[in-house]
Every structure is written in C-alpha cells, then in structure tokens.
Amino acid sequence: xxxxxxxxxxxxxxxxxxxxxxxxxxxxxxxxxxxxxxxxxxxxxxxxxxxxxxxxxxxxxxxxxxxxxxxxxxxxxxxxxxxxxxxxxxxxxxxxxxxxxxxxxxxxxxxxxxxxxxxxxxxxxxxxxxxxxxxxxxxxxxxxxxxxxxxxxxxxxxxxxxxxxxxxxxxxxxxxxxxxxxxxxxxxxxxxxxxxxxxxxxxxxxxxxxxxxxxxxxxxxxxxxxxxxxxxxxxxxxxxxxxxxxxxxxxxxxxxxxxxxxxxxxxxxxxxxxxxxxxxxxxxxxxxxxxxxxxxxxxxxxxxxxxxxxxxxxxxxxxxxxxxxxxxxxxxxxxxxxxxxxxxxxxxxxxxxxxxxxxxxxxxxxxxxxxxxxxxxxxxxxxxxxxxxxxxxxxxxxxxxxxxxxxxxxxxxxxxxxxxxxxxxxxxxxxxxxxxxxxxxxxxxxxxxxxxxxxxxxxxxxxxxxxxxxxxxxxxxxxxxxxxxxxxxxxxxxxxxxxxxxxxxxxxxxxxxxxxxxxxxxxxxxxxxxxxxxxxxxxxxxxxxxxxxxxxxxxxxxxxxxxxxxxxxxxxxxxxxxxxxxxxxxxxxxxxxxxxxxxxxxxxxxxxxxxxxxxxxxxxxxxxxxxxxxxxxxxxxxxxxxxxxxxxxx
Amino acid sequence: xxxxxxxxxxxxxxxxxxxxxxxxxxxxxxxxxxxxxxxxxxxxxxxxxxxxxxxxxxxxxxxxxxxxxxxxxxxxxxxxxxxxxxxxxxxxxxxxxxxxxxxxxxxxxxxxxxxxxxxxxxxxxxxxxxxxxxxxxxxxxxxxxxxxxxxxxxxxxxxxxxxxxxxxxxxxxxxxxxxxxxxxxxxxxxxxxxxxx
Numbered sequence: 101x102x103x104x105x106x107x108x109x110x111x112x113x114x115x116x117x118x119x120x121x122x123x124x125x126x127x128x129x130x131x132x133x134x135x136x137x138x139x140x141x142x143x144x145x146x147x148x149x150x151x152x153x154x155x156x157x158x159x160x161x162x163x164x165x166x167x168x169x170x171x172x173x174x175x176x177x178x179x180x181x182x183x184x185x186x187x188x189x190x191x192x193x194x195x196x197x198x199x200x201x202x203x204x205x206x207x208x209x210x211x212x213x214x215x216x217x218x219x220x221x222x223x224x225x226x227x228x229x230x231x232x233x234x235x236x237x238x239x240x241x242x243x244x245x246x247x248x249x250x251x252x253x254x255x256x257x258x259x260x261x262x263x264x265x266x267x268x269x270x271x272x273x274x275x276x277x278x279x280x281x282x283x284x285x286x287x288x289x290x291x292x293x294x295x296x297x298x299x300x301x302x303x304x305x306x307x308x309x310x311x312x313x314x315x316x317x318x319x320x321x322x323x324x325x326x327x328x329x330x331x332x333x334x335x336x337x338x339x340x341x342x343x344x345x346x347x348x349x350x351x352x353x354x355x356x357x358x359x360x361x362x363x364x365x366x367x368x369x370x371x372x373x374x375x376x377x378x379x380x381x382x383x384x385x386x387x388x389x390x391x392x393x394x395x396x397x398x399x400x401x402x403x404x405x406x407x408x409x410x411x412x413x414x415x416x417x418x419x420x421x422x423x424x425x426x427x428x429x430x431x432x433x434x435x436x437x438x439x440x441x442x443x444x445x446x447x448x449x450x451x452x453x454x455x456x457x458x459x460x461x462x463x464x465x466x467x468x469x470x471x472x473x474x475x476x477x478x479x480x481x482x483x484x485x486x487x488x489x490x491x492x493x494x495x496x497x498x499x500x501x502x503x504x505x506x507x508x509x510x511x512x513x514x515x516x517x518x519x520x521x522x523x524x525x526x527x528x529x530x531x532x533x534x535x536x537x538x539x540x541x542x543x544x545x546x547x548x549x550x551x552x553x554x555x556x557x558x559x560x561x562x563x564x565x566x567x568x569x570x571x572x573x574x575x576x577x578x579x580x581x582x583x584x585x586x587x588x589x590x591x592x593x594x595x596x597x598x599x600x601x602x603x604x605x606x607x608x609x610x611x612x613x614x615x616x617x618x619x620x621x622x623x624x625x626x627x628x629x630x631x632x633x634x635x636x637x638x639x640x641x642x643x644x645x646x647x648x649x650x651x652x653x654x655x656x657x658x659x660x661x662x663x664x665x666x667x668x669x670x671x672x673x674x675x676x677x678x679x680x681x682x683x684x685x686x687x688x689x690x691x692x693x694x695x696x697x698x699x700x701x702x703x704x705x706x707x708x709x710x711x712x713x714x715x716x717x718x719x720x721x722x723x724x725x726x727x728x729x730x731x732x733x734x735x736x737x738x739x740x741x742x743x744x745x746x747x748x749x750x
Numbered sequence: 751x752x753x754x755x756x757x758x759x760x761x762x763x764x765x766x767x768x769x770x771x772x773x774x775x776x777x778x779x780x781x782x783x784x785x786x787x788x789x790x791x792x793x794x795x796x797x798x799x800x801x802x803x804x805x806x807x808x809x810x811x812x813x814x815x816x817x818x819x820x821x822x823x824x825x826x827x828x829x830x831x832x833x834x835x836x837x838x839x840x841x842x843x844x845x846x847x848x849x850x851x852x853x854x855x856x857x858x859x860x861x862x863x864x865x866x867x868x869x870x871x872x873x874x875x876x877x878x879x880x881x882x883x884x885x886x887x888x889x890x891x892x893x894x895x896x897x898x899x900x901x902x903x904x905x906x907x908x909x910x911x912x913x914x915x916x917x918x919x920x921x922x923x924x925x926x927x928x929x930x931x932x933x934x935x936x937x938x939x940x941x942x943x944x945x946x947x
Contacts, residue, residue, distance in 0.1 A: 108926035112911050115929070119908055142933040148940065149905035151882035152890075155803040157796040164817060168791060172784050172824040244811045244852040260814075 110135060115146055163305070163330055170290050170303055171258065227254035228292035229271035229279075230519045232425070234410040236267030236283065255289060262286035263309070268410055270425055275300050276316040276523025277325065280412075280427045285309025290328070294522070299323035310344040312427035315357075316523055331381045332363035340430050341370070342445065350378040355444045356430050371644060373444065394499055396441040396488070400463020400478040402455035403530055404439050406431075406488075407514060409450055414441070417516060418456050420527040425517070434458065434530065443499070446490050453486040454514050455506065458530045465506070469499040478506050485509040607644045614648060772837050780828045787827070791820055794838050797907070798845045804906045805849050805898075807887070815852055819845045839916040846899065846917075889939035897932035904929055 105113075110132055117123035125143045129136045231238060233251040240249045241260040255261055255271060263269050263281045271279045274294040281287070291303035299320040304311070305328045315325045315336055327334040327343045332350040334343050339357025343350065352361050354370045361368050364382035377385040398404040405415025405423060414426040416433055424431070428445035453465065455478060465486055467474040476486060487502035518524060610633050617626040633645040772793070778786035798819055802812035823844055830840055890898050896918075903909045903917060911929065915922045 106923075106926075108923065108930055111930050111933075112926045115904065116910070119905060141937045142930060145933045145937040145940065146905060148882065148886055149901060149936075152804075152886050152906060153883060154906060155800045155809070157800055160792060160795045160799075161813070164813065165788065165791060165795075168817060168820055169784060169788055171821060172787060175821060175824060177782060177828050178825050241814065244806070244815060 107135060107138070111139065111142060114139065114143055118143065118146055163307075163328070166328070167288070167290050167305055174291055174293065174301075228257040228259070228289045229255045229273045231255055231261075232270040232272065232517055232519060234268040234270070234408075234412050234425075234517075236269075237264045238262065238267050238269040238281070239264060257289050257292045260286065260288040268412065270412070272519035272521055273302060273316075274521055275302075275318065276521035277302060278314045278424050279304065280312040280314075280425065282310040282312075282427065285311060287311065291324075300325070302326070303328065305329075306343055306345050308345055310342065310346070310427075312340075312342050314340045314424040314430075316521075332361055332378050332383075335360045335362070340424075342427065348380075352376050353445065355428070355442065394443045394467075394469045396443065396453065396499075397438050397466040397468070398434065398440070398453075398455065398463070398478075399438040399466060400455070401434075401457065401459030401461050402439075402463070402478060402484075403434055403458050404431075404441070404456075404465075405454045405514070405516070406441055407452045407454060411515060411517060413514075413516060415439075415454070416530070418458055418530055420529045421516075421518060421524050422527065423516065423518065443490075448490050450502065451488045451490065452514075453488055454509070454511060455480075455484045455486070456511050457482060467499055467501060474501055476501065476505060480506060480508050483509055483511045606641050607648060610645045610648050769836065773832065776827065776830065776832070776837055779824070780830065784824075787820075787824055790823075790837070794841050795820065797838065798841055801842065801902065801907055802845055802849055804902045806852060811852070815848050816845065819848050822848070835916040835919070839913075839919070842917040843919065850895070885940060885943055885945075886936075889936055889943060892939045893932065893935055896928060897935050900925060900929050900932050901936060 114123070114128040114132070117128060118125065123131075125140070125147055128143055129139055132139060231249055231251065231253045233249075238249050239246040239262050240253075240255060241247075241262075246262070249255070249261070261269075261271070261281070263283050263285050265283055267281070267283050269281045271281070271289075273279075273292060277300075279287075285306070286308045288305040288307070289303075290305050291301055293301040299322040300316070300318040301322075301324045302315075303324065303326045307330065311327070313325070313327065313336070318325075325336050329343065329345040329350040331345075331348070332352075334341070334350070334352050336357065336359035339359050340355040341357070341359045342353045342355065345351075350361070350363065352359060352370050353375045354372050356372050358372075359370050361370055361376045361378075361383060363378045366383050368376055368383055368386050370376045370386070373388060375385070375387055376383060379385075396404075396406070403416045403418050405413050405417065406426060406429060407413045408426055412425040412427075413423045414429045415431050416422050416439060420433075422431065422433060426446065428443060428447060430442045430444075432440045455465070457480075462477065462479045464478055465476045467476070467488070478484060484506035486506045489500045489502045491498065491500055613629050613633075614626075617629040620626075630649065633649070634642070772790070775786045775790050779790060795816055799809075799812050799816045802815050802819075803809050806812050806815065819841065823841060826844075830837070890901065893901070899918065900914055903914045904911075909917070911925045912922045914920075914929075915925045918925065920928070
C-alpha cells in the first residue's frame with residue numbers, strides 16, 4: 101500500500117525544492133499533476149517572494165558587541181525565586197488559626213523581601229543625565245525611532261542621543277560631569293552609575309561628531325570615565341577634554357588634566373594642550389594642539405561668567421556654582437588667585453563676560469591673545485559686562501574686545517541655566533572662600549581705555565641673604581650650589597592610572613615649588629627651581645613642568661620677576677647676548693633643550709609665546725626679536741640653539 | 751516519498767555537537783558567565799538582525815532591536831528551560847515580541863532606501879526587481895502577523911517548516927498548513943494590487 105503524502109507535505113517539498121533551486125515551478129507541477137490547479141498559485145506566489153531582496157548575514161559589529169558586553173556586565177539577571185523549604189512549624193496548641201498564622205508569617209516575610217528586591221531592581225537608574233538644549237534640536241532613539249527631546253528631559257542609560265544640524269546640547273550627569281554636544285553629534289550612554297558607596301562609572305560611545313567632556317573628579321579606586329569611539333577608547337578620571345570622531349578618525353584634545361587614548365593596542369597619555377589623533381585604527385599623531393590657547397584673567401573682586409550668544413555659560417556665580425557649558429573654555433574659581441578663563445578651541449562668535457561683584461575695590465580684566473595683553477579697568481559699583489569676540493579673520497582664531505570698557509549691567513538679564521548635580525550641591529559660596537587677592541600691577545599703568553600694553557619694568561627686589569647661590573657654569577657639577585630639593589611628591593589619591601598619579605603629583609609639586617620661589621622674591625632660588633625642573637629625562641614629566649611654567653608666565657608677577665632675574669630691562673637690546681644670560685647662564689639653553697626633548701610638547705607654543713615678551717621687552721607685534729650673534733667659536737652651537745629658540749618666538 | 755519522509759539526521763553528528771556546545775554556553779550564561787553569552791551573541795545575532803531587518807525594513811532599527819533582544823535574553827536566560835526546541839527558537843520568539851512592541855509604538859516605515867537590493871547587471875532588471883519588491887512588500891504588509899512571519903522565515907530566512915515550527919512554537923504540520931494559507935493570502939493581496947509587474 102502506498103501512503104499518499106498530504107497536500108501540505110507536497111507543497112512543502114515543492115517549496116523546499118524551489119527555495120533551494122532544485123526545481124522550478126513547472127517541474128513541481130509536472131511532478132504533481134493531480135494538484136496542479138491548487139499548487140500553481142501558491143508556487144507562483146512563492147517564486148514572487150524571491151524578488152524581495154535578501155539581507156546578507158553579517159558578523160556582529162564589534163562596537164555593538166562591546167557595548168552589549170559592557171551593558172550585561174551591569175545588568176542583573178532575573179533569577180528564579182527559590183522555593184521555601186518546608187519549615188518545621190512549632191505547635192502552639194492554639195488550634196488551626198495559630199498554626200496557619202505561624203506558617204504564613206515566614207511566607208509573608210519572603211514575599212515582602214522578594215517585592216523589595218523586585219522594586220529595587222526596577223528602580224535602578226532610569227535617568228542617567230539631564231539634557232540642556234541651547235539651540236536647535238536634539239533627538240533620542242527610543243522604541244526604534246528617533247524622537248525629539250526637549251530641554252530638561254532626562255536621558256536614560258543605554259539611550260542614543262544626537263544633535264541634528266545646528267543643535268547645541270549638553271548632558272549633565274548626577275556627579276556633575278558635563279558633556280557638550282556640537283551639532284551633528286551622535287552618542288550613546290552605555291553606562292552611567294553614580295553611587296556614594298561606589299566609584300563613578302560613566303561610559304559613552306561616540307559614533308559621530310564632537311563632544312566636550314568636563315569630568316567631575318572621582319579619585320576612588322575603579323572610577324571610570326570612558327569615551328569609546330569606533331576605533332579608540334579615551335579614558336580620564338577628572339580632566340577636561342574634547343573628543344571628536346570625524347572622517348573615520350578619533351581626535352582627542354586635552355584642555356586640562358590628562359587623558360589616555362588607546363587605539364590599535366597602543367596607548368598614549370594626552371596632557372593639557374596636546375592633541376592625539378588616530379588613523380586607520382592606530383594612533384597616528386600626538387602633538388601640541390593648534391587651537392586657540394588664550395586667557396582672560398579677572399584681577400578684580402568679581403565673579404565672572406562668560407556667556408555665548410546661545411546662552412551657554414562658563415564661569416562662577418556668586419553662590420559658588422561653577423558653570424561649565426562652553427566648549428573650549430575652562431575656568432578657575434576666584435580666590436587668592438584671580439579667576440582665570442583658559443580658552444582652548446573656543447568657537448568663533450560673540451561672547452559676553454558678566455562680572456558680579458563679590459568684594460570691595462576695583463581691578464581689571466586682562467585679555468591675553470596672540471602674545472599681546474589687553475587690560476580693561478573695572479571700576480563700577482555693581483555688576484558689569486564686557487563684550488568679547490573670537491574672530492578668525494587671520495585664519496587663526498583670536499580674541500578681540502568688542503567694547504572698550506566694561507558696561508554697568510543688571511545680572512538679572514543673564515539666564516544661568518543650571519542643572520542640579522553633586523557639583524552644584526557641593527558648591528561653596530564665594531563669601532566663604534578666601535578673598536580675591538587685590539590685583540598686583542607693578543608692570544602696568546592703568547589707562548582709561550583698553551590697549552595692548554607691553555609689560556613695563558618692575559623694580560628689582562634685593563636678594564635675601566639666605567638665598568641659594570646661582571649656578572655657575574664654569575664650575576664642575578660637584579661644586580655647584582645645592583639645588584632646591586623638592587619633597588617627594590605624594591600621589592593625590594588612588595583610583596587613577598599610574599601615569600596620571602605620577603604626572604599629577606609632579607605637576608602639583610613643581611607648582612608648589614615655583615609658587616614658593618616666587619613668593620620668596622629670591623631670584624636665585626627661582627632660577628634654581630626652574631633649572632631643577634628642567635633636569636628631567638621623562639618627556640611627559642618635562643612637558644608637565646613646561647606647562648606649569650608656561651601657566652606661571654601668564655602671571656604678571658612671575659614675568660616681572662623673571663624679567664628682573666634675567667636683567668631684561670638692564671640690558672635692552674645689547675647686541676650679541678640674549679638679555680639675562682650673564683645672570684642665569686645656560687637657562688635659556690636648558691629651556692631650549694627641554695623644549696626639544698619634550699617636543700612636540702603641548703606647552704611649547706604657550707611657552708614660546710610667554711617667553712616672547714619676556715625676552716623682547718620693546719618688541720611689538722610683528723617685529724623681530726633680539727637675536728644673538730655667535731661671537732666665540734666654542735659657543736657657536738649653543739648660540740645657534742638660542743637663536744633657533746628666539747626665532748621661534750617671532 | 752522516502753525522501754519526503756526521510757529523517758533529517760544526515761548531519762546528526764556535527765549538529766549534535768553544535769547543539770551540545772550551545773547547551774553548554776546556555777548553561778554557563780545561566781550561571782552568569784558573560785563571555786559564554788557573548789559567544790551565543792556571536793552565533794545568533796546575525797540571524798536575529800536579518801529576521802528583524804526583513805520585518806521592520808530598516809537595518810539600523812533592526813540592529814537596535816536585536817541589541818534589546820539580547821539584553822533581555824541576558825536577563826531572562828536563567829529562566830530558560832530546554833524543552834526540546836533549539837535555543838535560537840527562544841531568541842526568535844523574543845525578537846518577534848520585540849518587533850511586535852516596536853510596531854505597537856511605531857507606525858510602519860517603508861524606508862526602502864535602507865534595504866539592500868542585489869546588484870543586477872542591467873538597469874532594467876534592477877528597476878523591475880525594485881517594482882516587484884515594492885508590490886510584494888506592500889502585499890506582505892497587509893497579511894496577518896502569523897502569515898507574514900511564516901513567509902519571511904520560509905522564503906527570506908530560508909528556514910524549514912520544522913525550524914519555523916520551533917521558532918513559532920507550533921507543530922511542523924501546523925506550519926505547513928499555515929504557509930499554504932499564507933501563500934494564498936499573499937497571492938490574493940498581489941492580485942488585488944494588480945499583480946506583479
């Protein structure tokens with residue numbers, strides 16, 4: 101007896117043959133002529149399905165896989181609740197009701213605990229960050245599509261967010277870290293965990309565009325802040341840096357602190373003012389960044405905030421709240437040192453500097469740009485503003501004062517858009533902080549209107565009797581006077597990568613030494629401190645110290661002392677000898693050597709610019725600096741070095 | 751007839767090994783081993799993405815939905831029990847549910863630009879394939895969810911009736927009946943739209 105296959109089995113077989121290419125529709129119909137009429141329409145429809153384009157199978161995207169692994173590392177699994185074993189229930193002799201009650205009690209307790217566990221799991225951080233939308237639009241990918249989000253919306257962990265053309269947005273995380281998104285940026289918050297009893301963990305995946313990261317410091321062991329791009333990972337624990345992924349290349353620029361860029365199995369530390377770039381998945385470039393690197397210093401008893409036209413603000417409110425919304429700018433808090441805005445990569449446009457009075461007296465705003473210094477007196481009773489422009493007329497952005505003097509203004513006209521976070525909650529009112537040091541202006545005569553002013557000659561302080569003797573190059577090293585011994589730097593805390601700990605400790609130690617030397621008014625000590633700092637083989641440490649030195653050279657007092665030390669004003673324009681060399685012989689060579697050794701250092705550009713006015717007091721913009729002339733054959737090489745340094749100062 | 755009823759055990763050896771390996775990976779994943787789950791992801795994510803791409807017709811959305819599927823799978827895998835169906839059937843069901851959720855909260859998008867069309871040597875053939883594709887996609891959109899699912903799995907994912915049964919949680923014979931009805935329904939829809947070009 102032959103068993104006739106069912107019709108659905110015949111159809112299935114035909115479909116198999118057709119799908120696999122083993123038979124055509126005609127062949128199938130010929131094979132089953134008795135079912136031809138029923139088979140034909142189905143098989144034709146099946147053949148029609150072949151017109152639908154196939155989706156090729158592809159291996160999982162490594163970036164998505166990595167993202168998944170990170171997420172599941174933080175995602176608890178749903179464990180089956182264990183059944184409660186039978187409990188030997190005591191007999192109370194109270195009858196059935198009592199026995200039921202005693203049996204129900206542990207069950208009820210378990211139910212309550214299970215419910216608590218359940219709710220505690222579902223309550224794990226839904227919101228990772230709060231969105232501030234300054235201009236344009238931002239969208240979040242939810243439920244399978246992009247949806248517009250509004251200012252103040254909460255963005256959850258795992259969400260993808262993007263700014264559409266013209267959109268400027270910022271994410272504020274609970275620990276106060278902020279992340280500013282340039283237009284055309286897309287990222288995903290892979291992981292965001294902020295708990296008091298646990299180190300901060302924040303992982304962001306940047307797929308396109310540019311973000312400005314201002315990371316709240318968390319020195320606990322295991323603290324993480326990572327930006328993952330398609331070809332690199334950027335790690336930092338408390339710095340300010342910019343990460344961009346454009347044209348298949350990751351670019352990292354550090355504005356403050358240190359970050360580590362890892363790509364292609366290689367890692368490099370990127371320090372303040374440095375840039376590192378990947379190409380084809382490997383680190384291809386590591387050099388000084390060429391972005392705007394200028395400063396605005398508020399040497400006056402005012403809390404200052406810099407506003408963009410879009411309403412982004414970076415600065416300090418009188419209640420101590422620090423705003424960090426402008427990409428390309430960092431600020432210090434006014435205290436014993438004047439408030440200072442470091443500008444690195446601030447975009448072109450108009451900005452307003454709002455000054456809110458926090459103490460008695462007057463002062464000035466110092467704008468340093470392209471090696472020039474502009475000073476604007478601040479002599480108002482209340483609050484004031486100063487209009488500033490960043491232009492790119494010459495191809496390189498630079499600052500320009502749009503108003504010649506400060507204008508009295510009502511601070512209520514300025515909207516501070518602040519998202520509450522750990523940083524704002526812990527803000528210390530400025531009234532509780534040490535007062536702003538009255539501005540020291542030994543080297544400038546305040547004028548009624550701002551002007552580019554070369555630093556004037558200060559009076560030379562007399563060396564103290566117990567000062568360290570100067571280094572004499574004619575004597576062998578063992579006969580040289582002892583250099584100031586710096587205390588072994590103490591790492592600030594655990595939790596940061598070793599190189600960051602080491603560099604941060606060195607940075608602090610040198611800053612402390614330099615400040616002490618500066619405060620002592622001891623020129624030889626200052627020279628010896630600088631010399632000792634340059635005696636370093638590790639390029640990273642050398643770069644760090646050069647960066648600190650460059651920062652100090654922005655301070656008028658430091659410049660004044662160095663100018664005095666190097667006899668800059670006592671020997672103006674003496675041909676053949678760079679000023680000051682006879683007092684601190686070798687220092688310039690050491691600086692040059694250090695610059696070469698550390699190069700291409702981040703600080704070189706700043707140091708060059710800072711040294712320019714120092715060694716060329718009468719030089720105006722565009723003029724050639726004082727050039728040394730090789731006099732003695734044996735000094736020719738050193739003089740050539742000095743010449744190349746001075747050449748670079750032009 | 752013998753070939754119709756032949757047991758599908760020609761490759762029982764390697765298939766059994768594969769199944770044992772997957773069982774082991776599942777067991778380790780259930781114990782919280784993320785690496786083991788990563789291996790499951792490597793094995794099954796491409797198929798899940800393909801399936802979702804055919805259903806939502808947008809590769810980006812499909813990738814995102816697949817990511818959600820695997821996140822949910824990680825959470826739920828301790829509760830997974832092997833009842834004879836392969837593990838991927840469980841994943842497909844999760845993907846299907848994810849997709850249903852997606853359609854529940856979103857309107858259908860027919861972003862044909864995102865679907866890769868195989869390159870044809872001649873432009874005319876390409877245009878024709880494109881037109882046929884449009885008609886077929888529109889017809890598929892009008893089908894019931896079951897019909898659409900069985901056709902996608904059968905013809906676009908090239909799964910057998912048995913595999914479809916495992917994925918859909920139905921008997922093989924039921925799937926055969928279902929695919930017949932789905933093909934009839936598809937033909938009706940195509941005819942109602944004027945037929946294929």
